[in-house]
Amino acid sequence: xxxxxxxxxxxxxxxxxxxxxxxxxxxxxxxxxxxxxxxxxxxxxxxxxxxxxxxxxxxxxxxxxxxxxxxxxxxxxxxxxxxxxxxxxxxxxxxxxxxxxxxxxxxxxxxxxxxxxxxxxxxxxxxxxxxxxxxxxxxxxxxxxxxxxxxxxxxxxxxxxxxxxxxxxxxxxxxxxxxxxxxxxxxxxxxxxxxxxxxxxxxxxxxxxxxxxxxxxxxxxxxxxxxxxxxxxxxxxxxxxxxxxxxxxxxxxxxxxxxxxxxxxxxxxxxxxxxxxxxxxxxxxxxxxxxxxxxxxxxxxxxxxxxxxxxxxxxxxxxxxxxxxxxxxxxxxxxxxxxxxxxxxxxxxxxxxxxxxxxxxxxxxxxxxxxxxxxxxxxxxxxxxxxxxxxxxxxxxxxxxxxxxxxxxxxxxxxxxxxxxxxxxxxxxxxxxxxxxxxxxxxxxxxxxxxxxxxxxxxxxxxxxxxxxxxxxxxxxxxxxxxxxxxxxxxxxxxxxxxxxxxxxxxxxxxxxxxxxxxxxxxxxxxxxxxxxxxxxxxxxxxxxxxxxxxxxxxxxxxxxxxxxxxxxxxxxxxxxxxxxxxxxxxxxxxxxxxxxxxxxxxxxxxxxxxxxxxxxxxxxxxxxxxxxxxxxxxxxxxxxxxxxxxxxxxxxxxxxxxxxxxxxxxxxxxxxx
Numbered sequence: 132x133x134x135x136x137x138x139x140x141x142x143x144x145x146x147x148x149x150x151x152x153x154x155x156x157x158x159x160x161x162x163x164x165x166x167x168x169x170x171x172x173x174x175x176x177x178x179x180x181x182x183x184x185x186x187x188x189x190x191x192x193x194x195x196x197x198x199x200x201x202x203x204x205x206x207x208x209x210x211x212x213x214x215x216x217x218x219x220x221x222x223x224x225x226x227x228x229x230x231x232x233x234x235x236x237x238x239x240x241x242x243x244x245x246x247x248x249x250x251x252x253x254x255x256x257x258x259x260x261x262x263x264x265x266x267x268x269x270x271x272x273x274x275x276x277x278x279x280x281x282x283x284x285x286x287x288x289x290x291x292x293x294x295x296x297x298x299x300x301x302x303x304x305x306x307x308x309x310x311x312x313x314x315x316x317x318x319x320x321x322x323x324x325x326x327x328x329x330x331x332x333x334x335x336x337x338x339x340x341x342x343x344x345x346x347x348x349x350x351x352x353x354x355x356x357x358x359x360x361x362x363x364x365x366x367x368x369x370x371x372x373x374x375x376x377x378x379x380x381x382x383x384x385x386x387x388x389x390x391x392x393x394x395x396x397x398x399x400x401x402x403x404x405x406x407x408x409x410x411x412x413x414x415x416x417x418x419x420x421x422x423x424x425x426x427x428x429x430x431x432x433x434x435x436x437x438x439x440x441x442x443x444x445x446x447x448x449x450x451x452x453x454x455x456x457x458x459x460x461x462x463x464x465x466x467x468x469x470x471x472x473x474x475x476x477x478x479x480x481x482x483x484x485x486x487x488x489x490x491x492x493x494x495x496x497x498x499x500x501x502x503x504x505x506x507x508x509x510x511x512x513x514x515x516x517x518x519x520x521x522x523x524x525x526x527x528x529x530x531x532x533x534x535x536x537x538x539x540x541x542x543x544x545x546x547x548x549x550x551x552x553x554x555x556x557x558x559x560x561x562x563x564x565x566x567x568x569x570x571x572x573x574x575x576x577x578x579x580x581x582x583x584x585x586x587x588x589x590x591x592x593x594x595x596x597x598x599x600x601x602x603x604x605x606x607x608x609x610x611x612x613x614x615x616x617x618x619x620x621x622x623x624x625x626x627x628x629x630x631x632x633x634x635x636x637x638x639x640x641x642x643x644x645x646x647x648x649x650x651x652x653x654x655x656x657x658x659x660x661x662x663x664x665x666x667x668x669x670x671x672x673x674x675x676x677x678x679x680x681x682x683x684x685x686x687x688x689x690x691x692x693x694x695x696x697x698x699x700x701x702x703x704x705x706x707x708x709x710x711x712x713x714x715x716x717x718x719x720x721x722x723x724x725x726x727x728x729x730x731x732x733x734x735x736x737x738x739x740x741x742x743x744x745x746x747x748x749x750x751x752x753x754x755x756x757x758x759x760x761x762x763x764x765x766x767x768x769x770x771x772x773x774x775x776x777x778x779x780x781x782x783x784x785x786x787x788x789x790x791x792x793x794x795x796x797x798x799x800x801x802x803x804x805x
Contacts, residue, residue: 138186138234141182141186141234142231142234142235144182145179145182145183145231146231148175148176148178148179148182149179149224149227149228149231150493151171151175152172152175152176152179152224152227153224153493153496153497154493154496155168155171155172155175156172156217156220156221156224157496157497157500159172159212159217160217160500163211163212166205166206169202169205169206170206172202173199173202173203173206176195176198176199176202177199179191179195179227180192180195180196180199183195188230188234188239188240189241190230190240190241190242190244191227191230191231191240193244193248194223194226194227194230194244194247194248194251195227197223197247197248197251197252197255198220198223198224198251200251200252200255201216201219201220201251201254201255202220204255210254210255215254216254219247219250219251219254222247222250223247223251226242226244226247229242230242277328277348277384277385279531279534280531280534280535280538281327281328281348282381282385283531283639284327284350285327285348285350285376285381286378286381287639288327288350289377289378289381292352293324293350293351293352294350294351294352294353294354294355294375295327295348295349295350295375295376295377295381296348296349296351296355296358296373296374296375296376297346297347297348297349297373297374297375297376298346298347298348298349298358298359298362298371298372298373298374299344299345299346299371299372299373300313300316300344300345300346300347300362300368300370300371300372301343301344301368301369301370301371301372302343302344302367302368302369303343303367303368303369304343304369305367306343306367309339309341309343310336310337310338310339312365312366312367312368313336313341313345314336314337315365316362316365316368317329317333319361319362319365320347320349320351320358320361320362323351323352323353323358323361324349324350324351324352324353324358325349325350325351326347326348326349326350327347327348327349327350328347328348329345329346329347329348330345330346330347331345332505334505334506334507343369348376354375355373355374355375358373359371359373428483430523433483433484433523436480436483437480437484440476440477440480441673441769441771441788443473443476444473444477444673444767444769445769445788445789445792447466447469447470447473448766448789449791449792450466450469451466451470452791454466477673477767481522481670481673482520484522484523484524484670485520485521485522485523485669485670486520486521486522486523486526487517487518487519487520488516488517488519488520488521488526488529488566488573488575489517489518490526491526491529491530491533492514492517492564492566493517494530495512495514495533495534495537495564496512496514498534498537499512499537499541499562502538502541502542503541506541506542506547507547507548508541508545508546508547508548508560509548509558509559509560510541510545510559510560510561510562511559511560511561511562512562512564513561513562513563513564514564514565515563515564515565515566516565516566516567517566519566519567519568519573520573520669521573521667521669521670522668522669522670524670525573525647525667525668525669525670528643528646528647529575529644529647529665529667531639531643532639532640532643532644532665533564533575533577533665535637535639535640536577536637536640536663536665537562537564537577539637539663540562540577540579540581540661540663541562543581543582544560544562544579544581544582544583544660544661545560545562545579545580545581546560546581546582550582554658556580560579560580560581561579561580562577562578562579563576563577563578563579564576564577565578568669572649572666572667572668572669573666573667573668573669574664574665574666574667575664575665575667576662576663576664576665577662577663577665578660578661578662578663579660579661579662580659580660581660581661582657582658582660583655583656583657583658583659583660583661584613584616584653584655584657584661585657586609586612586613586657589612589613589615589616590604590607590612590615592615593612593615593618596618598615598618599615609655610652610653610654611752613653613654613655614653614752616637616653617637617638617640617641617651618638644665644667645750645801646801647667647668648667648668648689648691648692649665649666649667649668650665650666651663651664651665651666652664652666668691673767673768673769673770674689674690674691674767674768674770675689675690675691675765675766675767675768676688676689676690676765676766676767676768676787676797677690677693677696677746677762677763677764677765678762678763678764678765678766678789678795679725679746679759679760679761679762679763680759680760680761680763681725681726681729681731681733681759681760682726682731682732682733682760683731683732684729684731684796685763685789685793685795686725686729686795686796686797686798687766687768687787687795687796687797687798688746688748688797688798688800689797689798689800690765692748692749692750692800692801693746693747693748693749694747694748694749694754695747696744696745696746696747696762697744697745697747697756698742698743698744698745699713699722699742699743699744699745699756699758700741700742701741701742701743704722705719707719711723711724713745713756715747715754715756720747720754720755720756721755721756722745722755722756722757722758723755723756723757723758723803724757724758725757725758725759726758726760728757728782728803729782733760743758743759743760744758744759744760744761744762745757745758745759746759746762748800748803748804749800749804750800750801750804750805753804754804755800755803755804757803766789768787768795768797769787769788770785770787770797771785771786771787771788772785772786773785773786780796781802782798782799782800782802782803783796783797783798783799784797784798784799785797
């Protein structure tokens with residue numbers, strides 16, 4: 132048998148089975164007595180074992196076989212599910228995911244899983260499962276494991292001119308109150324920067340679950356020698372090891388950790404009650420029923436189909452223009468019929484590219500579970516609208532922003548069980564993750580029932596960072612104040628956390644969402660909770676646009692960015708502190724001459740007219756008016772990238788080909804407003 136012929140199919144099906152195992156283990160964790168869930172897990176594990184053995188991936192097959200033995204004893208009533216067994220199964224699942232990822236990356240899928248296999252065998256035989264933790268706590272700062280989120284935080288900090296230090300602190304042997312001394316170190320560091328990651332975790336340090344050594348990654352504007360001296364000034368500190376990390380060292384560190392992870396598998400933490408619900412189960416049943424009527428299609432083929440349809444759309448527009456010029460009845464009728472057929476074809480092509488947000492959402496229940504454990508919180512994640520569809524281009528980009536927002540809700544939003552009980556709430560916090568369509572947009576909301584956002588703290592931080600003047604601060608609405616959360620360096624966290632709250636992250640979220648043509652809003656009430664609402668376009672491939680002319684050039688402005696168009700008389704133009712402004716709805720907004728901004732040659736007659744046409748565009752709540760020579764009308768356009776030779780053009784996000792064969796550049800209104 133030619134193995135390579137079936138490798139793609141094996142990878143796709145393995146990922147599906149691993150996701151099913153993840154989801155069903157989380158369900159079983161909530162309902163340990165439900166044997167029907169055990170049956171579903173057993174079937175997925177059994178199928179994965181058979182596939183792995185057939186493809187010759189022996190390590191994958193042997194580990195799955197041992198997990199299957201444990202599940203078999205559970206479903207036969209010979210073994211009761213416990214927190215230790217859940218931990219062990221999740222640990223095995225992480226190792227399986229690592230091996231499949233290694234195969235995807237071109238590896239052999241081999242890994243030393245003998246330790247996990249021994250633990251599973253012991254569990255199947257009813258013996259205690261070995262738990263090792265002490266050796267994981269005495270790690271050097273340079274070897275702290277970074278996840279994707281923490282790596283992006285450190286990377287952005289380096290990009291913005293901050294230092295990143297890896298610090299290891301050793302306390303004296305005669306130190307009596309280790310937790311208090313560690314707190315003094317954290318408190319000192321927090322005055323000059325942000326702690327991105329610590330080991331052991333903050334919770335373990337607070338409970339004195341460490342020897343004498345703790346390590347951390349630290350973001351600051353201060354050089355390493357000054358930071359080291361600050362720490363040494365604290366009593367009962369025996370030694371401070373500090374290494375300043377640059378971009379090259381950070382990338383090398385992440386590569387080294389990825390290799391280590393692939394060699395040994397990830398360690399699952401202790402179990403903490405948490406939950407996840409999803410109405411995606413109904414969608415899953417529908418998909419299962421329709422399984423025989425679906426085929427797998429390579430994404431590159433869909434891209435090729437979209438490109439070919441783009442050419443067809445351009446020719447259709449050209450034919451419509453020619454039919455209008457020739458005025459032949461038969462030709463006009465044929466072109467109209469072609470327009471209707473191509474419009475239906477366009478809808479089908481776009482739907483082929485649509486992917487349920489479930490493909491992004493399905494990794495969050497496990498992530499929230501692990502975060503809840505690490506912070507000693509009880510959480511329930513409720514997912515609705517997982518079958519809502521988005522263009523795969525948007526799907527590929529939206530995952531990381533949602534990770535940031537969910538981590539924020541877990542860390543800042545949801546209180547500890549003790550705090551929730553004191554305020555009369557259930558000790559289990561709830562986070563709702565929902566998606567739904569509205570018009571040509573998809574909305575994704577993350578809502579928690581936590582402590583809410585303290586308006587005063589956010590405003591104080593904004594004033595301290597110079598983001599707003601004291602006079603204007605008094606007139607701001609809650610929504611305007613909460614937007615400061617998306618400014619770099621703003622955080623209302625009072626305690627050190629490995630999860631979020633370092634003032635780096637939400638600005639990345641906003642920039643990413645706006646680059647996709649979307650926006651993010653915040654609604655919060657103290658003591659009640661917070662809702663982050665993300666608005667996204669359904670597709671980025673074919674969009675509605677307003678065609679405009681400036682001089683001899685034609686440009687396209689996305690309709691989603693346009694507030695309205697208007698005729699502007701020159702006597703309505705104002706000059707305020709050297710800035711050209713125009714009257715708009717009882718206020719003033721900036722006015723840009725697009726010809727000057729883009730350096731387009733203009734006719735003198737156009738510049739001398741008493742009236743001009745303007746397009747008012749927006750980015751969030753900010754609005755700007757741009758003057759144009761002529762509005763040519765609305766049209767559906769196909770987005771085309773400019774290619775590597777025309778990268779970095781100011782205020783240009785792409786191009787499109789018009790019906791007459793001309794190329795029209797697409798304006799990036801966000802850049803104009805900035």
